[in-house]
Amino acid sequence: MKKTSVYIHIPFCRQKCHYCDFLSFAGAQARAEEYTSALLNEMEAKSDFMKEKEIETVYFGGGTPSSIDEKFIEKILTKLRKAQSVSKNAEITIELNPGTITEDKIALYMEVGINRFSIGLQSSVDSELEKIGRIHNYEDFLDGFNLLRKMGAKNISVDLMTGLPGQSLESFNEGLEKVFKLDPEHLSCYGLILEEGTLLWKRHINKEFEIDDELERDMYKLLVSKSRERGYEHYEISNFAKPGFRSAHNTVYWNLDEYIGLGLGAHSFADNLRFSNTADFEEYVNSSNNNKDVTINKILVDRKSLMEEFMFLGLRKIEGISFQDFKTKFGNDIHDFYGKAIEKLLKQKLLLESGEGIKLSVKGLDFANIVFREFIGE
Structure with a gap:
């Protein structure tokens, strides 16, 4: 049976981070029910791209998937399993932000088969977190991580960032040491990208802070060195994993394998076709809930x-x-x-x-x- 993967976009979050230009909305969780209904309808509409294929990975991204009621995540996964063939050993990931992780959420996530948890820490220094508009502090992250472990999570990924305003090599190193003591199975570390129109981009334009490329390279080299010392495989430019814990879903993208994207603005690649959904929330919800196509372009890739x-x-x-x-x-x-x-x-x-x-x-x-x-x- 041919293999495929599914990305599910949850566009809600509690607060928009100052560097974020992702398709997400702060404080709109009240619309999660109608959005979920639209997404389930879209799943049916895209069933032809998934039929007679086994789904090997599922990834809930955002936004912050953990910012909405966990019952909506349950509905989506339940419908996917009923409608399509999902591998018994499928890697199923959900992105979590500290401050949105609760015992009830984790319990239901695990009950419906989610087996990989990706936590957006970004920095262990509270002042750096505040500058980039994160809703949490380091203690919130620590509480969430420890709760996941307590409840039996065996595959946790932690996100970090380099090049943040006010970040030094010393503070980055301090954060690394804290994370390594927790011994997560996976680390992702991305350099800050100043996307036009974001609050951090505006502050940089106004010369409120500078970008130090050399310092960022030093942070990266430190990360590579220290992660290898602690038994992580550096398997992709920005990703590090304990043996057996590489991200199967992201590897799909790097190998140019096929995947189906569900949800607002989601992109797909299947049968040499690239197609994406409308990024207009009202259009997506209204069209999908009225059984209309939410795809805005479909291109045969040469x-x-x-x-x-x-x-x-x-x-x-x-x-x-x-x-x-x-x-x-x-x-x-x-x-x-x-x-x-x-x-x-x-x-x-x-x-x-x-x-x-x-x-x-x-x-x-x-x-x-x-x-x-x-x-x-x-």
């Missing part, structure tokens, strides 16, 4: 574009790209299309090549975007 995506997504993985995987997917040797780019990047010491494939060098990890650009428009 072979050249697929190859480009395969290259820059695949090179995010620390193991890189297998020559055989490229040939299996596209029927040609990778050098037939990207020989010049590979040769150039090898000379610049940004790539490493073996008999089996190519991957980013240590230097290449620092300048990954330069490497990725070489494979676009070749």
Whole structure:
């Protein structure tokens, strides 16, 4: 049976973070019931893309999925299992924010089969959390993490960020040490991106704080070094896992495998088609609840574009790209299309090549975007 994955977007949150440009709304949880109804209708409408396929991963993202009543998460998963074939060993992840984690929520999540929990800590320093508009402090995170462990959670991922206003190498190191003592199964760490229109972007434009790229690189190197010392596999540019705990869902994206997105603004890739849903909340709810299509575009992705995506997504993985995987997917040797780019990047010491494939060098990890650009428009 062919495999697929499902992403489910929950666009509600208690407060919009100052760096966030995701499709989410603060304080609109009262509309969770009608939104859930619309999402269940969309699930039926997209059933053709999931039928006769086994769902290997499910991911509840947002927004903050844990900000709405847990009964809505239960309804969505129950419907998915009734309508589609979900693997008995499926990885089912839900994103949680400290301050929204309760015993009742965790109990129901586990009861309906959620087995992976991703907590957005971002920083262990309360003053840094305040500057980026998080609703929690470190003690809230600690309470939530310990509650998950107490209730039997065996697969917890923690999100961290680098390059925050006022963040120093010392404060980042302090946060790492605190997290490592908790021994989570997985870590994700992303650099702050100043998205146009966000509050942090405006503050940066007004010169309220500066970006120090060198400091951020030092934080990243510290993270890589310390995580390896503590037994984590650095398996993707921004992700680290204990053996056996890599994110199966995110690996779907990096391998250019197919997935179905459900919910407001969600994106899908299936049968060489890319399609996305409307990002207008009213349109999504009204259309879906009246059995109208919520898809706003559907594009057949050409072979050249697929190859480009395969290259820059695949090179995010620390193991890189297998020559055989490229040939299996596209029927040609990778050098037939990207020989010049590979040769150039090898000379610049940004790539490493073996008999089996190519991957980013240590230097290449620092300048990954330069490497990725070489494979676009070749």
